[in-house]
Amino acid sequence: MEPVFPFDLDLSRRATGTLAGALHQQLRAAILDGRLAAGTVLPSTRRVAAALGVARNTVVTAFDLLVAEGYVLPRTAARAVVADVATRRLAHATRGAAVPGKIPRRWLQPALAREQPRALPTRSFRLGMPESRGFPHDAWRRLSARALREFARSPFRYPPADGLPALREAIAGHAAFSRAVACGAGDVLVTSGAQQAHHLLAQLLVTPGRTRVAVEDPGYPPTRAAFIAAGAQLVPVPVDDEGLRVDLLPGDVGIVCVTPSHQSPTGAAMSMPRRRALLEFADRCGAVVVEDDYDGEFRFGGRPLDALQTLDGEGRVFYVGTFSKSLFPSIRKGFVVAPAWARDGLLDVKQVADPHGDMVAQATLAAFIHDGHLARHVRRMHPVYATRRLTLLDGLEAMTAWFEPIPSEAGLHLAARIRDADRAPRVAALVQRHAPGAVDIGCFASLERVPALAFGYGTIDAEEITASLQALAHALAHGVPASP
Known part of the structure; x- marks a missing residue:
């Protein structure tokens, strides 16, 4: 017999109660979650009884309960229809949402509000989006297919939390070549974009309610959000045409977050005197620096200034990079070059948050860099x-x-x-x-x-x-x- 509803009904699994009660509960749930939409004409009780192999009185009882509760509307000389229970459905979907005190206050701050995507033309002045038309799609597809074939030979194994060795080695070479960042594969931890890198660093470095974090003002909101979520006290510090005003940094900040190569959003580059002053500040005050080099591959002036990580001789700089701007945003691949003293702790945080990255995308990116396509x-x-x-x-x-x-x-x-x-x-x-x-x-x-x-x-x-x-x-x- 043809099914009478566009979903399965299983009356054999009822724990207690009658068949009529079990049928009533399953039909009510279907109405509340939208599987039975408002205005749907219900099948006759005889047809339902025959399809389910139960007595017709069982179905009549279940339908009568739905009518009594307002989920179904009876009609004279016609079959009953599902009522419009939108408000009741909303209450059902959000049941238990208002439990006071269960969500820490830091997760309710305006800085953590979800972004509302804006509808923009394909060709626009939108920030943070690279050109897609010049990307070597054929090479990427070929390398992806190769990675998939290799994955098929041994699909049931977990990749390492810090990233595939081949990708970490490729990233180390790329960072050293493009930005003179001094690192090896063992210094690199692969992340799901720069945002996860900031989240991991915040979890590692912040003591909730105590750690003060200096951020550029104006600055990149997602970085602020990562540290707010970890319980940090943010200290906004102005920027000018030479980057962060290091002279305005309070001596009690433990972390300084900067975008020295291309300040977000003003675009200013931190001058060499400011870079040296920031590193001297970190050394003097016992602070660490999070350097976000989100689009440093593209330089249009003279010789690029050395990265803070390159100038750092005390192991105080965490260098964060991403491939979202040099390749494409949905690749969701970033990395952290961490000082030696922080590597094990950062890996522990990564294992808790995301112990196993995706093998295919990582292998594809590793080959893409290694074969020279990125350069x-x-x-x-x-x-x-x-x-x-x-x-x-x-x-x-x-x-x-x-x-x-x-x-x-x-x-x-x-x-x-x-x-x-x-x-x-x-x-x-x-x-x-x-x-x-x-x-x-x-x-x-x-x-x-x-x-x-x-x-x-x-x-x-x-x-x-x-x-x-x-x-x-x-x-x-x-x-x-x-x-x-």
Whole structure:
């Protein structure tokens, strides 16, 4: 006989009670979780009884209970229908959600609010997105297929928590070549993106309620969130065109989080005097430094400044890297280069949080780096991004009455200050209309809200940049008086 409901009913598993009670409970659950939608016409009691092999009175009793509770609406001379119980379904789904005191306060802070994704055009000024069209998809597919074949030979084994040895070796070579980071495979721990790296470091280094962590202001919100979730006390420290204001660091901070190569979101590079001052501060005050080099592969000026980890002679710097910008975001692969004294502890934290990474993606990335595809891809994309960067910079400098570009020679975005703070809201609104994806830097700040905007150029062609900024300039000229 054809099934009478679009799901199985199992009356044989009832622990206690009658058949009618078991049928009633299963049908009520189906109504509450939406498997029986509002307005669904129920089959006749005779048909249900025949399909389930029970007496018709059993089904009648179950249906009568549903009617009495308001889950089913009877109809004269017609079969009953499922009632609209949306509010009751919501209560059922959130039952037990309001248990006071069970969630620590740090998990309820606004800084940890979930991001609401914005609908943006494919080609936009969105931050943090690299170009997809130049990626060597064929090479990646070929290496993925090879990794899958190797995985099929021994699928039932756990990969190591710190990452496949081949990937750690490849990352060490890449970091040493591209950023002069002094490390070997044993110094590298593979993570699921830079965000997991920050989470692991926060879990390792923070004593809840006691550890004070200095963060850039404005700064990268997910990094702040990782340390807030670990129970840290955040200390916002201003940045300027030379990066973090080291002279404003309180002496009692135990951790300093920085993006020295390409400050997020202003784009400024930390000057060499500031880098040395930060390392001297860490040594003097017994602090450690978390260096986030999220898009340092792309440099457009002179010789890149040495990473803090390269300059560090005291083992106080944790170097965090990611492949989300140099390759693609969904790869979800990052890494930490940790000082020797912290490696075992960091591995212990990783084993608790995520003891076994994915073998196929790690093996593919290891081969991609080892075979030279990553280096070639970075070289191939460098002139593409350089052209877009210069086009964006020229467009912003042409609107000098409204914008002052912030010096930046790396990464995939540029920032510009709005010259007249009083007109900033109107300027920002026009930017959102004509340059979708650009973001208000004030959203990254907890101290003074600097009137400035950041423009990504990872996914938008030079011609599109020019057209958008020309439209913006026209709108500004007719809608916002220029600063004197």
